[in-house]
Amino acid sequence: MSQDVQNIMSSYKMGSQDIDIALEQEYKKCALERGRAYTPGGVKIGKGVADLVNTGAVLYTEEKARQGYPVTILPQESQGSRYEEDDSPYDPDSVVSYKIPESGEVSMNPKSCRGIAAARVFGTIEKHLKYTNLINALAMVNQKYGIAEEIGILYKTGKEYPACMSVAGYSEVNYFGAAPQVAAKKFGQYRSEGEEANAEERALAQADYKCQQESGVVRKAEDIFYSKAAQWFKEHESLIFEIRDIEAEAKERSIKIINGEL
Numbered sequence: 156m157s158q159d160v161q162n163i164m165s166s167y168k169m170g171s172q173d174i175d176i177a178l179e180q181e182y183k184k185c186a187l188e189r190g191r192a193y194t195p196g197g198v199k200i201g202k203g204v205a206d207l208v209n210t211g212a213v214l215y216t217e218e219k220a221r222q223g224y225p226v227t228i229l230p231q232e233s234q235g236s237r238y239e240e241d242d243s244p245y246d247p248d249s250v251v252s253y254k255i256p257e258s259g260e261v262s263m264n265p266k267s268c269r270g271i272a273a274a275r276v277f278g279t280i281e282k283h284l285k286y287t288n289l290i291n292a293l294a295m296v297n298q299k300y301g302i303a304e305e306i307g308i309l310y311k312t313g314k315e316y317p318a319c320m321s322v323a324g325y326s327e328v329n330y331f332g333a334a335p336q337v338a339a340k341k342f343g344q345y346r347s348e349g350e351e352a353n354a355e356e357r358a359l360a361q362a363d364y365k366c367q368q369e370s371g372v373v374r375k376a377e378d379i380f381y382s383k384a385a386q387w388f389k390e391h392e393s394l395i396f397e398i399r400d401i402e403a404e405a406k407e408r409s410i411k412i413i414n415g416e417l
Contacts (some may be wrong), residue, residue, distance in 0.1 A: 160388050161381055163399045164204055171402065174200060174276060177409035181272035189268070202290055204380060205373045207334035208306045211371055223352025226339040255339075257295035257393060261288055269338045274307035275417075278411055282401045289398055293384075300383045308326045313375070319366035325359060331372045334363040340361035 174185045178200075186193040206214045214220045251270070252262040263270045263280050273283035298305050310331040320328040342356055352360070367373055381388070388395065411417035 157389075157392065160392055160395050163395055164381070165387070171200070171406050171409070173409040174402075174405050174415065177276045177412040178272050180277045180412060182268050183272050185268035190406075191268075200287055204293060204377055206290075207294055207380070208303050208376065209310060211335045212332040214360060214364040214367060217364060221352075221354040221357055223360050224335045224338045226335050226344055227342045227344055227352065227356060228350075229344045251280040251284070253281055253288065255288045255295075256292045256394065257299065257387075258291050259290075261291075275412065277401065277405045278408065282405070285394075286398055286401045286405065289394075296384045296387050297380070300387075302380055302383045305383070306379050309376055309379065310372070313370065313372055315370035316366050316372045319369050320362060323362040323366065325362055328359075328363070329332040331367070331370075333371050334359060393414070 184195055202210065204214075205361070211225060232384040249265055250262045251265055252260055254260050261284055263273060265274065265280055265282060270280055273280050277286065304386070313331060316331045317326075317329045320326070320334075323359060325334075328337050338356055338359060341359075342353070346352065351357075
């Protein structure tokens with residue numbers, strides 16, 4: 156695997172804020188034009204390499220830490236209404252499909268609100284499917300090479316992260332990945348989506364973020380992933396570079412959409 160590929164994947168977080176906002180904006184516009192109920196916050200991109208094990212444990216930025224943990228957010232009753240695909244005539248001949256490497260096939264109705272939003276932000280639905288489903292290919296690679304088990308051992312037995320959390324006053328967070336569980340037990344589901352986490356939860360999440368950075372636990376996990384899956388990355392190098400270009404183009408389009416220029 157070339158250093159360029161590893162650099163791309165290391166920065167691959169599957170979720171630019173600009174892309175999320177633009178997708179949300181375009182989906183909302185379509186839904187409201189069709190007279191459909193709409194609940195904000197539902198059109199999100201997937202996850203990145205570090206989320207393949209212990210999803211929800213990784214905090215990429217201090218801003219993420221200030222937002223707290225998803226486990227404390229109350230369930231949304233109308234969650235399903237955001238993703239309905241039957242809001243337009245279904246024409247099987249017009250459906251756009253994409254075969255995920257190492258996995259199955261995904262498809263999208265281009266006349267649905269999701270399809271319209273995807274095409275607006277990514278240029279084409281196929282680019283959207285390639286970008287958002289790379290994580291599914293990586294999940295299969297993770298399983299194929301037994302990477303999850305090895306990373307899981309690192310998370311459970313690593314000493315630096317729990318030692319840091321103990322010094323910060325959170326000795327109950329005794330392995331990497333436990334902080335969201337501790338938050339769920341301490342605080343329960345108490346806030347709506349978009350509502351600020353309370354001071355105690357923010358303090359826990361910020362200590363979690365700091366200890367993730369100081370212990371290097373996520374970087375060590377990613378090193379395991381890259382070393383085990385090096386052959387796969389070598390075989391799919393062209394796809395990785397294509398994903399990089401798709402993301403860059405989508406970010407550029409998203410900024411124009413948000414600013415009303417597209």
